Amino acid sequence: MLRGEFHIFACRGGEAYAQKLVFHLRDLVKERGKELLRKDSLTLQERRELEFYENLREQDIGLGKATVVHFLDDEMNVQLDKYENVRDKDVFLVQCPYNTTDDLTISQHLLETFLFLDSLRRAKARSVTLISLYFPYGRGDKQHAKDGVPASLLANLVTMAGMDNVVTMDLHADQILGFFDPTKVRVEHLHASPLMIHFLQGRISEGAKMGAPDTGAAKRTQFYARHLEKPMLMAYKRRSYERKHTVDETRILGLPGKEEVVVVDDLVSSGRSVAKVIERLAEKGTKRVVAVCSHPLLTGDAVELFDKLYEDKKNPFQLLVGTDAIPHHKEVLGKPWYVELDTSRFIAKAVFEMHTSGSLTKLHDPFCVQRLGLWVPPKNLC
Template sequence: MPAITEPKLISGNANLSLAKSIARRMSMHRGMSINLVEARIERFNDQEIFVEVYENVRGEDMYVIQPTSNPANDNLMELLIMVDALRRSSAARITAVIPYFGYARQDRRAKARTPISAKLVANLITQAGVDRVLTLDLHAAQIQGFFDIPVDNLYASPVFALDIEHHFKGRLDEVMVVSPDVGGVARARELAKRINAPLSIVDKRREKAGEVAEMTVIGNVEGKVCIIVDDICDTAGTLCKAAEVLMEQGAKEVHSYITHGVLSGPAVERVSKSVMKSLVITDSIEQGDKVQAAKNIRIVPTAPMFAQAILNIWGGMSVSSLFETETLTPIYEGLYPRG
């Protein structure tokens, strides 16, 4: 049943610029002004987080926009406390919009006596009072099953497909999609299918954690414009090495499309000095001046997709329709004109 009240957005400090962009897009769709709910989110001297919501939210359909990116613990705690404040203020429904879901890489027990932190975080979010989660490109699909509430997992591949068709127009026949490891083949295959491109795989073998010992390219990349596809770029070591291996195997150019630009430590410097012509990331994580200044790093917006997803959830409509390129094309009309 469609909601009676308008959807209301509130944002933490993790990615305020994305939250404002989502509000602007929703205002355009609704033909009326949708602003972020005014709130005070601050820290005491001992770094305890305090939240005060200034507007009445009783009976409202609330959407809390907060990726749990670096600093992951602070941003996660901020999300939980905001949800608690809204729940105690009698909000009718609370949807956590988490563009980047931190702790997602700890989704299973890789060895004895280790936690499954993604499940713990899912429990915390559910127990705080969240009714639904909206996220983007979860590192592992099974994380959706860690929640006992509905989870809508959006995909970046339809947006990436639009971007590739726009920026590689006229030479799509040269494009080859590359998975940087065996685990990411499904994600790479999905994008390759959308742009009708062949698929290659970089098989990497580690001698110990954090170090890649050997890389082997499965597939002929000679003379191809290679596009590496992955969900997370952290220190960019593996990504840059994969680009080098592809160039050594005869690739004409190497570009990368990564959903979440964690880009910690020496990542930006590595990408800037690498053989990659471009690294394309989404704005799921707010980036600093260093990334903005990097000549070969480009950011594509997710606000149009998130805005439409929120409106679909609010109106009781399908979110899976946003997985289709045909649905996203008009939403991204201004950024990627048709024809």
């Protein structure tokens, strides 16, 4: 049986992404429904999927309506539309907590998420699943001196607020999964690597190498290197804890590819760490550098930094590949050095599998994108 009727809501930061998610979910369900109707006999899982398809034919799925109410003292609340009925329904709540296209801070986005959850709970939703591909405060996963551990605190807040499931992508550190109580919150930790690998296949040279910008990215880079059948190198990075956001030293460990290096990381914030690695690779004679990351935050003057790297004819930097987990303005999407991969069809498949009690294991297959028809061509690919 299905887990319940289906509904999607979006916080303000996630509205644009939720629209794409709904579009691809409808398309995937329609394709799967036609495929199942042609079969003579169905398995138990296929019968669940067909029931989901039949339900959606009767109920045209769309975004639920809600209003964020602001008060004069900067307090706010979330009010569901009076015609929205979520009683005993499974609700998916979409949020992009770091969104460069609006003026809200991460803290405001998070507060809105919790207020949304509270409204849905009081409206008797059967379950609430948060879709937040970027998990903020992920870099605060360990304690230094007398610092707090904000990643642990945020996981506890999500749990105590009553969230049933969390769908996220490429957490900064695997130990963040351990901050959630698995008896209360189920976390679906997905990866952008299938999309990235699909994009890189046929676009990188035979002599390319995969590069980890630091030891923390070594495991992720090794995954890319294994499935793209490329050798790997690693950079050693020593940070300054006296001066925040500062890298004191960067070294290249291993013989870099003279022809091309693909630098793999989970996020790019100020861009200075990647720039240091590119600088060291240039000194070693590398002719072309491509950087890929799941979460292109591009904070501060990062855009100007990559502009300079790209315009410098002596610099090997050619491309930064990110995803739409971080929404950006058109001026960033129009940069010749930036390509944004669309994850919405990939996540729509995850939502479909979750709601029909299917398996998400297939989405961890590095070559699932082509096999399952989850590729959306980048709109800003030059």
